[in-house]
Amino acid sequence: MASRSPAINVMVKAAMKATRQLLHDFNEVEQLQVSKKGPADFVSNADIAAEKTIVDELKYARRDYGFLLEEGNEIESKDELKRRWIIDPLDGTTNFLHGIPHFAISIALEEAGEIVSAVIYEPTRDELFWAEKGKGAFLNDRRLRVSARRNLEDSVFATGIPTLRGADHAFYLKQLEAVMTRCSSVRR
Template sequence: MASANLNIMIKAARKAGRSLVKDFREVENLQVSVKGAGDFVSRADREAERIIKEELRNARPNYGWLGEETGEEPGEDPTRRWIVDPLDGTTNFLHGLPHWAVSIALEHKREIVAAVIFDAAKDEMFVAEKGSGAYMNDQRLRVSGRSKLAESVFATGIPFAGRGPLPASLQDLARLMPLAAGVRNLGAAALDLAYVSAGRHDGYWERSNNPWDVAAGILLVREAGGFVEGIRDGDDPLESGRQIAANPQVFAAFAKVIRNRD
């Protein structure tokens, strides 16, 4: 039975998702224009955040807010905060690739307690609450049971356009790829973590995320039985921007490879 807060989050994600799907259908037509779809997608992103913010604020006006587009706003209740990415996978959306999501997390006393990641293009709703498990469209999720790197598929985000620690990421790939069954760069951190929770990916790491990229996904993985840590020992995986996540069987071997230089 979902809590009142989780139901509010699901409703907001669905409403924003409907708006984004409508806009996504227009993107293909815009690809051929000289100016391109960039400005249009930026507006779609901002509108999705407006919808989510309106829904959440109407229901819980005293909670704080951290959103990708509108930044941080303290609430009357200093212990609770929404953490929102209205469109994770913007570049995919811009190019007409149907792999993007709405991500909403609720933080209570600096701990993520509820999470929603909605892949509107595929109608997959990933949800989790602390202590209650993780689900996708009402199906209970469990991380994969693979225990060998050679059988495992990992996901990551590779820095682009001069953003983020590209040399370190390339070194990670050089160490991991000879040992693993594959590495995927699908362009949406929220969905990478959701896929770990669903056993589609065996692990995930990245060195340059924002809190709104990963807040919901961290809880999903943990509630599905997986581990999430900072890449450097002792780092907070949300605040540091550097995460490593995997099923319990492969985590130690995977972490050893990725932490080689840290």
């Protein structure tokens, strides 16, 4: 069994607390109030409620740490090491709003400008991904390992399509074409 640090435990506790309401909202998604931030970019009451729960829980545990919040605000750190939590309370909002059970709560801890630990919790599958600098990455309590694949052509790729806001679609398509050309079973 992998040993989790106090920081990981605090993030897990915050994610679990926010999960209860997120799953409730997911099961009643047709009732959810949604606002549009920009083209194909939405924020729901579920995002806002989950963010508040996570912030309250993390503030209670580490009152001097700062915050960088996906839904808006930045709260300056009062901590000497400039530690701050980076939070996306509902990573996969589009999936959530379309009833697709593939979304997560993402929380990271930054120290002096470097990410030192992170948690991603996928509530519909009860999967907890976590990592700490120098300790590795885990799924629940099982250590994750890098694939033994040595050739790009033998690998599997997955991607999301970027939203319109701030995306350089021409650059993205060029990158995607390079991967597809090299790895597709159909060669030109």
